[in-house]
Amino acid sequence: MHFLKQITQDLRNSVSALQPATVTANAQRYPKLTVITPSYNQAAFLERTILSVLNQNYPNLEYIIVDGGSNDGSVEIVKKYEKHLSWWVSEKDRGQVHAINKALERATGEYISFQNSDDVYFPGTFARFGEAALKYPVDILYGDLYMITTDDEVTEILKTTSYDFDCQILEGMQIHNQSLFFKRSLVEKYGMFDESFRFAFDYDFITRYTSHKSTTTKKIDGLGGALRVHAEAKSSTIATTVGREEHARVQKLYISTNSSPVVNKIKYLWCRVRKIAYFVLRFDIQYIRFRLSR
Numbered sequence: 001m002h003f004l005k006q007i008t009q010d011l012r013n014s015v016s017a018l019q020p021a022t023v024t025a026n027a028q029r030y031p032k033l034t035v036i037t038p039s040y041n042q043a044a045f046l047e048r049t050i051l052s053v054l055n056q057n058y059p060n061l062e063y064i065i066v067d068g069g070s071n072d073g074s075v076e077i078v079k080k081y082e083k084h085l086s087w088w089v090s091e092k093d094r095g096q097v098h099a100i101n102k103a104l105e106r107a108t109g110e111y112i113s114f115q116n117s118d119d120v121y122f123p124g125t126f127a128r129f130g131e132a133a134l135k136y137p138v139d140i141l142y143g144d145l146y147m148i149t150t151d152d153e154v155t156e157i158l159k160t161t162s163y164d165f166d167c168q169i170l171e172g173m174q175i176h177n178q179s180l181f182f183k184r185s186l187v188e189k190y191g192m193f194d195e196s197f198r199f200a201f202d203y204d205f206i207t208r209y210t211s212h213k214s215t216t217t218k219k220i221d222g223l224g225g226a227l228r229v230h231a232e233a234k235s236s237t238i239a240t241t242v243g244r245e246e247h248a249r250v251q252k253l254y255i256s257t258n259s260s261p262v263v264n265k266i267k268y269l270w271c272r273v274r275k276i277a278y279f280v281l282r283f284d285i286q287y288i289r290f291r292l293s294r
Contacts, residue, residue, distance in 0.1 A: 143223020
């Protein structure tokens with residue numbers, strides 16, 4: 001079976017129904033994790049997002065859902081799982097970023113993650129996060145990004161590499177929110193998410209947090225989240241317009257004024273070579289073949 005077909009099967013099993021919770025020994029040894037789901041009129045996908053969180057069976061979880069006043073049945077879905085939530089609200093807000101910031105104000109976890117109401121986590125991600133957080137107490141832990149269809153078919157995987165700030169600026173997003181876990185202390189030090197961004201707020205806050213040399217990051221194999229591709233998603237509607245403008249705004253703010261265009265071009269080419277070398281040195285032949293086949 002092609003590896004994407006197996007991953008698809010695992011994902012569909014994990015978001016089909018709420019699974020019985022199991023008792024984890026020494027549950028409190030894992031860091032408290034706050035997961036935030038901002039939502040607005042995504043009833044077609046919201047339940048699968050919720051199940052992808054709850055079926056992780058993470059023993060020290062704070063789950064918050066902030067709905068923007070949906071009128072499509074989303075609230076009824078949230079109420080169905082209300083007893084598993086730490087807090088939820090459905091009220092008019094100023095958009096996705098405002099919704100996340102409202103949750104950040106209430107978050108008490110040592111680490112925070114957020115998953116949009118049409119995206120999902122892959123099975124086993126939280127367990128791997130918990131073990132990694134104990135082993136590597138860094139500020140940011142992150143994994144790989146998958147692309148899925150409206151019926152949860154996995155169509156693509158975008159593997160990440162070790163983080164580099166220059167590459168984040170010159171090449172683009174190095175860390176994806178779908179598989180991102182960051183310490184709440186970063187929010188306390190460097191501020192919440194910037195509501196002036198409609199699309200690239202994740203690119204902004206990751207760049208802003210990691211622009212401080214004291215911020216530490218770690219790529220962890222086995223952490224996975226999926227971006228769902230559908231007609232109403234921001235990636236389908238404003239990515240090439242508003243998204244492109246906002247990315248350029250972040251790049252302009254952080255790109256080194258001491259580097260000439262020639263130096264930046266060399267750095268950019270180095271980023272491309274670095275990415276290829278990362279997978280070659282790890283003998284990830286399956287992924288290299290997959291990328292070459294696209």
